[in-house]
Amino acid sequence: EPEVTQTPSHQVTQMGQEVILRCVPISNHLYFYWYRQILGQKVEFLVSFYNNEISEKSEIFDDQFSVERPDGSNFTLKIRSTKLEDSAMYFCASRGRSGEAFFGQGTRLTVV
Amino acid sequence: RKEVEQDPGPFNVPEGATVAFNCTYSNSASQSFFWYRQDCRKEPKLLMSVYSSGNEDGRFTAQLNRASQYISLLIRDSKLSDSATYLCVVTVSGGYQKVTFGTGTKLQVIP
Numbered sequence: 001e002p003e004v005t006q007t008p009s010h011q012v013t014q015m016g017q018e019v020i021l022r023c024v025p026i027s028n029h030l031y032f033y034w035y036r037q038i039l040g041q042k043v044e045f046l047v048s049f050y051n052n053e054i055s056e057k058s059e060i061f062d063d064q065f066s067v068e069r070p071d072g073s074n075f076t077l078k079i080r081s082t083k084l085e086d087s088a089m090y091f092c093a094s095r096g097r098s099g100e101a102f103f104g105q106g107t108r109l110t111v112v
Numbered sequence: 113r114k115e116v117e118q119d120p121g122p123f124n125v126p127e128g129a130t131v132a133f134n135c136t137y138s139n140s141a142s143q144s145f146f147w148y149r150q151d152c153r154k155e156p157k158l159l160m161s162v163y164s165s166g167n168e169d170g171r172f173t174a175q176l177n178r179a180s181q182y183i184s185l186l187i188r189d190s191k192l193s194d195s196a197t198y199l200c201v202v203t204v205s206g207g208y209q210k211v212t213f214g215t216g217t218k219l220q221v222i223p
Contacts, residue, residue, distance in 0.1 A: 033211060042215040043156065043199065056210060091155055093211070100146050101201070101211050103155040 025094030135200030
């Protein structure tokens with residue numbers, strides 16, 4: 001069964017450092033998403049990506065965040081200068097033309 | 113009004129009980145509806161899609177009421193393994209597909 005894969009599974013970084021979270025979506029999917037979930041809280045939408053550009057972003061997705069799909073397979077989320085409050089689980093998801101979104105297993109980001 | 117609203121719970125029910133969750137959505141242009149299940153510290157996983165005519169999968173029944181803009185999930189004969197957070201997910205199609213999550217409803221099935 002095709003799946004979305006995310007790396008690393010856990011990343012610890014110092015405040016102010018840049019991190020890149022990587023995702024390999026399902027190959028024939030068209031829509032790509034990043035979500036985050038702070039421990040014990042709800043799943044929050046960050047950004048959606050379609051046709052090689054951002055289609056929508058939330059208030060959380062400020063100038064510190066960026067996304068790329070550099071080579072047609074990887075889909076990355078970059079946080080330029082991490083803050084303590086960026087500590088969360090980050091989920092990547094992809095979706096075909098219709099139907100459900102498939103999620104990766106997440107990257108747990110800990111900012112210290 | 114939030115785009116997708118759920119009662120966060122927790123719902124504490126004994127094994128064997130029937131439990132129902134509701135979810136309301138605000139965008140009348142919403143097209144696809146799903147229930148996901150999320151276990152602690154894991155990714156959300158699809159439980160079932162929700163069709164206009166309603167659908168059933170074993171002990172789980174999902175229904176959609178477009179007029180009132182809500183969907184429901186009914187779990188019969190609850191098992192301990194049903195303990196999880198149940199997320200209502202709604203998609204809207206435009207130039208792209210917006211996928212919006214509810215806050216989730218936590219279910220705890222008690223022996």
